[in-house]
Amino acid sequence: MLFSQPILILLGTYCGFVAASPLDKRAAPVVTLDNATVTGVASGSVNEWLGIPFALPPTGNLRFQLPQPIPSYNTSFLAAEYGPSCPQQAITLPIPPGLPAETLDYLTSTIYNAVIPSSEDCLTVNVVAPADATPESNLPVVIWIFGGGFEFGSTSTYDGSVIVNKAIDLNVPTVYVSMNYRLTAFGFLASEEVKQAGVGNLGLQDQRQAMRWVQKYISAFGGDPTRVTIWGESAGAISVALHMVTNGGNPEGLFRAAFMQSGSPIPVGDITHGQGYYDYIANQTGCAGSPDTLQCLREVPYDTLMDVINQTPGIMSYQSLVLAWLPRVDGVFLTADPQDLVLQGSVADIPFITGDNDDEGTLFSFSTLNITTDAQLAEYLQMYWLPDAPADTIQQLLEYYPEDPTQGSPYDTGILNELSPQFKRLASFQGDIVFQAPRRFFLEQRSGSQSTWAFLNKRLKSVPVLGSFHASDLLNVYGGNDMASYLVRFVTNLDPNGSGDLAWPMWTTSSPNLLTFLDGLIPQEITQDTYRAEAIAYLMSVNLQYPS
Template structure:
């Protein structure tokens, strides 16, 4: 009999094939599909029961003087073109994954080649999107639409990693046909440059602005592919899920008719500070590109050669650097897209009044704690939290946090693994804290704030617990939905009916403060059960109060 880790890794390899499209449907012999956009005929690719239109520009290229500018609408299409290949990803920040002893080599390969892959080719001319529709869809079909926003720590990622055909084919099989859209958006410094100069120019959060522009494109053009612009669900994972949440809280909570529902995997409105908190990273890039003496440093950066700029960007801390989830480049309060800390906006009721689903993996923090294995004592951990996470907080705040996240390795993450997976005396403790601070606590806060105001569902993925060191790690739930898996069924039904339940899987009850129900995805003979979102209640409530008071 295969060992549990072998079974897990076999599943991961199969997942990699699905992401790359190797396991997708063979191309049929039917004629290439076409759609009309303005005065252009756009030719796509036939793939079994679906049609794919790939690499369609949705905004003007953000190059030259449009670098570090808001996305500009694309002019009317007036020349026919082929949409048969993914467009390049937006410029990627270089990363490396720390490889500790005990992390199985196949697991490392999986992480670096799929979820945290630097997607190539890349180019500044990257604002394209993809549409996958049932092959028999027509402009009169008026099918619901799901828009995917990829994750990658706001530092990397692209659309070519994900096969939207998996989603559309399953929707067809369940008799809830839908249209799938995915878009590229600017990441790292090109998408989330942060400083006083950026704030003054009103060009913060460009990656989120790119997403918003893509959603406007969907409103204008999706009916040509058989989609209904009034039935759009936005869906994302990790940074993509955080993006979905921020699309919900911007603009006073008015979605402008751009979407009617949201599905978030491992991402919620996170506590972030003012955009000037990124000043030191901006100043470093300005210095390294030779722009420090310029009268207008932001304008100077627009003219810096691409390779010179990216060399400087790649010197910034990345998601697997020592400071880990305290990212250099991420959404921040800019006064335009985000008027205040997103969690304050939630408290104020600045939230789109739409049904939504939000969930996490059980061990969100393990992957991001591999870069701090040199922390082996409580004193060192206290210093790390004080200097990296909470530099403005009093020391007794850190002391309380350490009491709520004790050194006992049996209480750390990967949770429910006893004395196993303790790479260091502090690894599981750090992983528990980081996973709750960035993922679990913000999700619970969001759900509790919105309970009774709109229809809510939540989930917890405890699958892949047998993965050494990482457990049910961040990103592992993608296997449930792009696999395809049982989460796919809930997703496509939610997209179609604003209700995830149907005739497969168990009934998924709504989440309320009085009954904080969570659909739990499990390994083993019982793959699904309904649990309660009550774990680590005191610790998460304290973390929420602390991060609201001292945002990064």
């Protein structure tokens, strides 16, 4: 359900990290995979291997099929550049006039400037390791899963060397892995036909296949396959959570810990809920009359199919976070609503960290500025968010999320930042129903069963209209800042704590501690996860009753 694709321009501008010098004179690093020599790039204190295929190209008859592992590597190759991203859905953001320059800078940096070469042949991994790592090093491994609303995103916009260098600096050396996975309809086609064929949630299956690749090959790069942490943000964090609840909660030895930024087990319904989008694509491509529409769609020219997908609602469209393309219950990867799986105890018994930004919903509320009255908001919630809920549920939501701008998001900004009479109200609702409520639900259900930590990012609160917006916490990690320190210590020790940073107590129902990241002279403090308690509790019950 979620967006986030901070482009390198954002990180470079606001975090100040600089790519490794091209004048680095070390010899190019090599690893042996099966019968192939793979040559990477020496980059300062790390080695990088980029664009390594981890599955057969999902093209031709392998389109809309489960990822097929590469039998073996038999031909040596150069791994010096990122592979193309998987096909991206076109994004158009309605930017209201008169936005302050600072806000516009953040918006254009995080959403636009994202011209990324894409191809159906996109299933590649990248590995970054300390320069002195050897196959005997047995270093812990962190696997990054990017966000982008399951519609767009790429590994190439995240510099893994920042994470590895931070780990080296803290004397907890780590190997970093990232993977591309199929997006939009290519990765999350949903219908009865897809269900019958057993090919739902292909984007998640791609991620799982990349994890199996890590098990088989990461020791060649100096990594320990028994000490893997999966880490993601937004759609990537939701993916991490879904890997925790799939397979009866058995991680199959693929990972031993999880770190989630703005994403938890979300409430989703059966894969047939996507039938309308499937039928639209079949109709528009001429496949509707075929006796096997799925096979017909495999044969549609790529450009034709992509043009049709781009006509479906995107994350910045009017329906916003009610995504067209997202994981759904397919009977294979997800056997039930993820939140029901949590209630059943189908959760990997591993330590995890999860957290959100304070103003998750602001970024997604620009497309609905024409909603200006209570009646219009009620109609919108009924039509897009809760079509099966009774009218009194909608009215109850309007009471929990009142029109009062002092209670809206960006929070703690009084009457300021009110782009329209319903903007802050809708931003508050969207941030809570998609991010805060699922996170708190997950923590409450798992408290006492496993070690859990939680955070809240309140940095950049002064950014007009946006506040501490969705994806802003990535600056804390890929900028090499304090969250990166907590991350790499957690990857190594299964505990984020260490000298030099504020002690981070665990989250429990009796003491729901949040490590809260702040601007100013005091960079962190411990607060309690009790804000909007009644409203969020109500949203938890709504999510369980009416999964999308």
